[in-house]
Amino acid sequence: MPERVVSDVVCPFCGCLCDDIEVVVRENRIVEVREACALGTAKFMSLSVGERITKPLLRVDGSVRQVSLEEALKEAAKMLADAERPLLYGWSSTECGAQAVGVALAEVLGGVLDNTSSVCHGPTVLATQDVGCPSCTLGQVKNRADLIIYWGCNPMQAHPRHMSRYTTFPRGFFRERGVKDKKIVVIDVRHTETARLADRFIQVELGKDYELLAAMRAALKEYEIPEKVAGVSRKDILEVVELMKNCQFGALFFGMGLTMSFGKHRNVDNAISLVKDLNAYTKFIIMPMRGHYNVAGANTVFTWETGFPYAVDFSRGYPRYNPGETAANDVLQNEECDAALIVASDPVSHFPAKAVKHLASIPVISIDFHHTPTTEISKVVIPAAVAGVEVEGTAYRMDTVPIRLKKVVEPPEGCLPDREILRMLLEKVCEIKGVETPVVKHA
Amino acid sequence: MTKHMILIKNGFVYDPINKIDGEKMDIAIKEGKIVDPKKVKEKEAKVIDARGKVVMPGGVDIHSHVAGPKVNAGRLFRPEDGRRQVRPFGQGLRAETGFSVPNVFATGYRYAQLGYTTVMEAATPPLKTRHTHEEMSDTPILDQGAYLILDNNWVIMEYLKAGEYEKCAAFVAWMLRSMKCFGIKSVNPGGDENWGWGKNISSVRDRVIYFDISPAEIIQGLIRVNEMLGLPHSFHIHCNNLGLPGSYTTTLETFGLSDGMPISPKVGERSQNLHVAHIQFYSYGGEDWKTFESKGDEVAKYLNNHSNITVCLGQVTFDETTTMTADGPFEYLLQSINKLKWINRDVELETSSGIVPYIYRPRSLVNAVQWAAGLEVALLTKNPWQIMMSTDHPNAGPFTRYPRVVKWLVSKKAREETIAKCHETLPNRSSIASIDREYTLYEVAVVTRASAAEALGISGFKGHLGVGADADVAIYDFNPEKQDPSREPEALEKALSRALYTIKRGHIVVENGEVVGDAPKRVFWADICFDEELEKQVLDELHETFAKYYTVSMSNYPISEEYLVGSTPIKITSK
Amino acid sequence: MKELYLISKGQPKVPLEAEVIKPDSLAGLSTEEIANLIIYRGNRRVRLGEYFEVKGESADNPEELRIIVEGDVSRTKYIGAEMSAGELIVNGSPYMYLGAWMSGGKIVVNGNVGDFAALEMSGGELVINGNAGNYLGAAYRGNWRGMSDGLIVVKGNAGAEIGSWMMGGKIVVEGSTGPFTGVHMSDGIIVVYGGLGPRAGAQMTWGSIVVYGYAPELLPSFSFNEVIPAVEIEEERFEGPFIEYVGDLAEEGEGSIYLLEEKNKHLKPQ
Numbered sequence A: 001m002p003e004r005v006v007s008d009v010v011c012p013f014c015g016c017l018c019d020d021i022e023v024v025v026r027e028n029r030i031v032e033v034r035e036a037c038a039l040g041t042a043k044f045m046s047l048s049v050g051e052r053i054t055k056p057l058l059r060v061d062g063s064v065r066q067v068s069l070e071e072a073l074k075e076a077a078k079m080l081a082d083a084e085r086p087l088l089y090g091w092s093s094t095e096c097g098a099q100a101v102g103v104a105l106a107e108v109l110g111g112v113l114d115n116t117s118s119v120c121h122g123p124t125v126l127a128t129q130d131v132g133c134p135s136c137t138l139g140q141v142k143n144r145a146d147l148i149i150y151w152g153c154n155p156m157q158a159h160p161r162h163m164s165r166y167t168t169f170p171r172g173f174f175r176e177r178g179v180k181d182k183k184i185v186v187i188d189v190r191h192t193e194t195a196r197l198a199d200r201f202i203q204v205e206l207g208k209d210y211e212l213l214a215a216m217r218a219a220l221k222e223y224e225i226p227e228k229v230a231g232v233s234r235k236d237i238l239e240v241v242e243l244m245k246n247c248q249f250g251a252l253f254f255g256m257g258l259t260m261s262f263g264k265h266r267n268v269d270n271a272i273s274l275v276k277d278l279n280a281y282t283k284f285i286i287m288p289m290r291g292h293y294n295v296a297g298a299n300t301v302f303t304w305e306t307g308f309p310y311a312v313d314f315s316r317g318y319p320r321y322n323p324g325e326t327a328a329n330d331v332l333q334n335e336e337c338d339a340a341l342i343v344a345s346d347p348v349s350h351f352p353a354k355a356v357k358h359l360a361s362i363p364v365i366s367i368d369f370h371h372t373p374t375t376e377i378s379k380v381v382i383p384a385a386v387a388g389v390e391v392e393g394t395a396y397r398m399d400t401v402p403i404r405l406k407k408v409v410e411p412p413e414g415c416l417p418d419r420e421i422l423r424m425l426l427e428k429v430c431e432i433k434g435v436e437t438p439v440v441k442h443a
Numbered sequence B: 001m002t003k004h005m006i007l008i009k010n011g012f013v014y015d016p017i018n019k020i021d022g023e024k025m026d027i028a029i030k031e032g033k034i035v036d037p038k039k040v041k042e043k044e045a046k047v048i049d050a051r052g053k054v055v056m057p058g059g060v061d062i063h064s065h066v067a068g069p070k071v072n073a074g075r076l077f078r079p080e081d082g083r084r085q086v087r088p089f090g091q092g093l094r095a096e097t098g099f100s101v102p103n104v105f106a107t108g109y110r111y112a113q114l115g116y117t118t119v120m121e122a123a124t125p126p127l128k129t130r131h132t133h134e135e136m137s138d139t140p141i142l143d144q145g146a147y148l149i150l151d152n153n154w155v156i157m158e159y160l161k162a163g164e165y166e167k168c169a170a171f172v173a174w175m176l177r178s179m180k181c182f183g184i185k186s187v188n189p190g191g192d193e194n195w196g197w198g199k200n201i202s203s204v205r206d207r208v209i210y211f212d213i214s215p216a217e218i219i220q221g222l223i224r225v226n227e228m229l230g231l232p233h234s235f236h237i238h239c240n241n242l243g244l245p246g247s248y249t250t251t252l253e254t255f256g257l258s259d260g261m262p263i264s265p266k267v268g269e270r271s272q273n274l275h276v277a278h279i280q281f282y283s284y285g286g287e288d289w290k291t292f293e294s295k296g297d298e299v300a301k302y303l304n305n306h307s308n309i310t311v312c313l314g315q316v317t318f319d320e321t322t323t324m325t326a327d328g329p330f331e332y333l334l335q336s337i338n339k340l341k342w343i344n345r346d347v348e349l350e351t352s353s354g355i356v357p358y359i360y361r362p363r364s365l366v367n368a369v370q371w372a373a374g375l376e377v378a379l380l381t382k383n384p385w386q387i388m389m390s391t392d393h394p395n396a397g398p399f400t401r402y403p404r405v406v407k408w409l410v411s412k413k414a415r416e417e418t419i420a421k422c423h424e425t426l427p428n429r430s431s432i433a434s435i436d437r438e439y440t441l442y443e444v445a446v447v448t449r450a451s452a453a454e455a456l457g458i459s460g461f462k463g464h465l466g467v468g469a470d471a472d473v474a475i476y477d478f479n480p481e482k483q484d485p486s487r488e489p490e491a492l493e494k495a496l497s498r499a500l501y502t503i504k505r506g507h508i509v510v511e512n513g514e515v516v517g518d519a520p521k522r523v524f525w526a527d528i529c530f531d532e533e534l535e536k537q538v539l540d541e542l543h544e545t546f547a548k549y550y551t552v553s554m555s556n557y558p559i560s561e562e563y564l565v566g567s568t569p570i571k572i573t574s575k
Numbered sequence C: 001m002k003e004l005y006l007i008s009k010g011q012p013k014v015p016l017e018a019e020v021i022k023p024d025s026l027a028g029l030s031t032e033e034i035a036n037l038i039i040y041r042g043n044r045r046v047r048l049g050e051y052f053e054v055k056g057e058s059a060d061n062p063e064e065l066r067i068i069v070e071g072d073v074s075r076t077k078y079i080g081a082e083m084s085a086g087e088l089i090v091n092g093s094p095y096m097y098l099g100a101w102m103s104g105g106k107i108v109v110n111g112n113v114g115d116f117a118a119l120e121m122s123g124g125e126l127v128i129n130g131n132a133g134n135y136l137g138a139a140y141r142g143n144w145r146g147m148s149d150g151l152i153v154v155k156g157n158a159g160a161e162i163g164s165w166m167m168g169g170k171i172v173v174e175g176s177t178g179p180f181t182g183v184h185m186s187d188g189i190i191v192v193y194g195g196l197g198p199r200a201g202a203q204m205t206w207g208s209i210v211v212y213g214y215a216p217e218l219l220p221s222f223s224f225n226e227v228i229p230a231v232e233i234e235e236e237r238f239e240g241p242f243i244e245y246v247g248d249l250a251e252e253g254e255g256s257i258y259l260l261e262e263k264n265k266h267l268k269p270q
């Protein structure tokens, strides 16, 4: 059997969305992955082996049985249509077409629609809504930046090619000597692998990022600051601020170390505000290190269709938004929702116990390609093809550059794209609700 | 098929392209096109009694920010605007949110309610144009197209600097085809590249950092390329120095750059080689904010002597709105003045953008002058075919205010009422109070549909009601025999705000001001055949640029036609 | 003043939304009409009467109406939302958005309130005789215009981000506050009698926070100004002596935090 090499494949794993991957396919199986990092390679390779779900499952009274897709969809539609406050969650590890059908489904159902950003960069969104966000595409950083700051993130582990493709190591148009033309600063609570590659490491006390940012901003404006803030000496703070002021193009990347530590969105707010301040002196941008490969796409699609990027509540027929009330964890921990549809996500593994407890007490439908703790508690499980490997579609990189995902192999028999499954579900729900099925035009 | 036939009887028809000025006549529709009324039997058609009503072609908007990355970033960071105007899902329609940054469904529905059927997205950065298409495809009812930002593009600047116009044209042809875009857009030429270093450009003769080219060279180069390719629309520019006191001199200089340049569309019948967007935003005199004044009169004077230039207004409407433009440095300046939240989005090798909320207040002298400047240009430019309605949505106000802008155009009384609410020194800074001209309904029809259709080069099938045109029709509840727009401007504003009927390609989409359905959509783009050999050569050179400086693979850069709902290539053979 | 009683018959698990419970909506209606008003339970529309027994008598004008809500309202959102006149007494602990966007009238809660109470309040009075949640008198997401006028009094404690983007009015918390008290505030007064939560006054540009209780620490972007015996803010005198800090310098702000000297000696520079 001849091998087929598919080039410029997009990696559907992390927010770097590297689009230079080569995938070698033999007999509809991926046998080799080139250029990708270990994480990306693992995602491609894991699909042909392991815990793939290939048949719809229905869990009744503790026992699981395989059912037809038709029966599974019928059961799922009924559960959702009966619910008074269904939650539709996940969406960040699938393509935009599926997300768009998800919006229509939430709208028809009068449900709560949320994506995984509510547990990663939701605070970044909240901060952006308060103070904005000066940013750019990654190529702008590659070509121009001479100062890169990673704050509360560890790309070497979570986004392994971020430094080599976009920031630190590549030669850019105005940075011909690559890493020699750049300074790297890491600010974190731990001395991470990324910190080891940095020219300068600042260790901030756990949960004190906001204080450090506040001091840096005050110092930038030439106010006197205390001797030591957040475990960092005044001298270090002043030196870093000088570095920032005097670079030609600075870029601050941040991760969950800021968004999920004490202060959450206010940490990001102050970080963004610092970068805004710096633009009075030089060019400076800030960018969140988005985790799931298409979480930015979920924010994007939800926004153009509903006006809001996540945590969208359709219970009154029109979209409402207020994280703190309408995010997945809010409606779960407050025990508001009475059914859930989970698409390409595993909240049981990632949500706090209180949320999981409620999730386990309500009817859950999962659409996924493999078994997870969430599919284990689901009443209905519908097997899906994997977007970006078995299904085409669009995904948005962490800098919101949209890229066309490729299909490199055929999905296993019986595994349909999320989009198709959701379309069928939407039709069935509309039938029960007696409303016209909205046309989802999205590609 | 019966349902595809509509007969609109006895309306007062305003169809400037066919020189019809309020004549009482019938308009017939069959299979999505305007046909001879004799060809439609009354019994087989849906008959609309338009007696005592105004009938116009569907509105055509030449410049509106309705889809794409910065529009969406505007929505994302303004939830407080999102909750300002909502409508629930139901009656086959999707839910609406947003006042100045409506979601895509609200965008389509609200334009249709105004009787508009064609809306061009004003600016899309190439690298993110896939996003723009995704949104346009998701926008109901409207026919659309997008202008591709090309002026701060490294490849273009290099070609133009080297004087390689042919290669530049080949590259532009490839870009428009790859991005499925309609025309060439320029936004603060050179200024955005400098913004990559936190700097700007201060005149058309200034030089771009490193690339060592001036805005003037970029502008003239792209006008030349535009005409070499024979695009349906002309070069479309957002000038340098937008928003600044004294900017009208830059505007006049920019105007001057088009002097003597060719006008050679291969498609359509435009008579301009330069379209200047939202003219209001740089029709200002004064040395600083304190001496800020309108120079709308000077701009109009120039337009009156140069028929090769068209403009759209960018009229200020006195609302709380969201400014968004590819002019990155301008938005930075704006946030430093109003201290509100600020998004910036630079795009590698191509362009930039910024977004800042803004509240226009009549009591602010600067805002009042801005309001007056737009109207001065509209009222002092003699030929309405050089003028197009726009609020540069949502920059100077949301498009839903077009009827209010019309009110100011048709009625001196309405203007006086607004002037009375404005800062008291406005009359010293603008001639607006002394202008007597009032637009006729015919002129309103020109600036809201006909002139845009013509300037876009689509007047063969858009913006008129002649046989063969797209059956895009708006019917308004205003009786020109009984009502005088000048004396009852509010009645006209109300009528234009909620069309009695909007018909898009033969489908009734609005009835009694309410959206009742969707219609087949089209997205127009320029499919140019220029010089295949040269294009190959250009693409060879481009491979290296991608490999070294872009962060996406060149093969993943072009956008396939499947992204477009109703993809409608406009074939152009340039050589 | 006419009195109208809404007596809870119990609460569903899926929360209710009942913004009609305010004098503006109930004035001029008969008890029967009131019972037939629509409230929301998740995506369903239900009758108010399904969850509340309606007793007493309504008034013609909201100004003359006092609504008394009795019993369990722990799953009911939006009670008193957008209220502009009259009185509302809640003998219970309402869920989120109590009195949100209220512009006038008076609400008294004899219980605790959930998050987002008195969001973007622009007038009137809210008295909470128990604890308040997060975002009390705060701005809605994205809005840089928070509470602009009116008075909020909390007898117990309050949560995080109370008075965010506040630009006027007054919030008094007799207990302690959570993190980010008065974050981004640009005017108005917050008075705290109990402990002051961390990061108070963060990114404030103007306005005052008066603290009679203990403040463990302030942000490094606040600077000590002086010790003053008392302070007068908008014609109200607060007796000290206070340690005054000014900030948030990160915003080049000129807001003031007045800390009672007696309880906060550790914040007095040596």
Ligand code: SF4
Pocket (backbone or CB within 6 Å): A011, A012, A013, A014, A015, A016, A017, A018, A035, A036, A037, A038, A039, A040, A041, A159, A160, A161, A162
């Ligand atoms: S860095 Fe991310 S996108 Fe790139 S190959 Fe690794 S996992 Fe895939």
Ligand SMILES: [Zn+2]
Pocket (backbone or CB within 6 Å): B063, B065, B122, B238, B277, B278, B325, B392, B395
């Ligand atoms: Zn514009």
